[in-house]
Amino acid sequence: MTLCEFGHVATSGALVAAGMSRRSVARLAADATVWRPRRGTLACAHLSGDARLAVQLGARLDCLSVLREKKVWTGHDARLHLRLPRGGRLVRPDLLPEGTHIHWSDASAGHDRLRVSMSTALRRAMTCFDDPDDVVAALESARHLKTISSATFHKLIDSAPIRLGPALALAQEGPQSGYETKARLRLQRAGFRVRAQVFIPGVGHVDNLINNVVDLETDGREFHESSFESDRRRDLAAEWIGIRTLRVPAAMVDTDWDYIEETIGRMVRDAS
Structure with a gap:
């Protein structure tokens, strides 16, 4: 062994x-x-990184730190998240980074001494995220990355805190990024009809198809920088069949949402 x-x-x-x-x-x-x-x-x-630090501290990785290891959506929270049993203490408190979130729990963390399971981390994240949309984004991201099964995805939704019910009612399998999820949720609440990851013959899968006439693509640099030409060919193919494409940097979903929503509204009206 x-x-x-x-x-x-x-x-x-x-x-x-x-x-x-x-x-x-x-x-x-x-x-x-x-x-x-x-x-x-x-x-x-x-x-290395958070895992090595957790071992030095005598704690387990929990919550968003477990998600971050697997590149699951964590929003803008970059803090270290650790689990300790109630009444426990850190072995090296002098190494603890400022802002670390310690989750005290006597619940079983399984046999892994390094981190809690992904399902446990997601369940904890439900109480840690301030924005319910981030919870949906994390669940959809985890499912897309296959860090949880479809059965676990639905079980987590069914057992979630009641306050998250309205947001989680919109959760679905398929979306490929947290920004894509958050854009869809906001558009749905604004009254638009939105379908995620729709396959269009001659075009391919699109991020969010709005009212069947506008495709909102939330482009992350790590995924789209190398596909500049193919993306434009897709846009041309979509335009040919009457679907307008709006490409925005993913970060604008958080920084300039009103501008995006107003632009989409105008594009939908123009297509009607």
């Missing part, structure tokens, strides 16, 4: 309890691929 197979971090006692001899544990501790953050604890030396 390797330390990676054990979840990247373990105590010597846990390894012995799992069937390793004390001699094998001692050999493992001396291996160059193993890091010893403190006495009695072994961790993979390749751990």
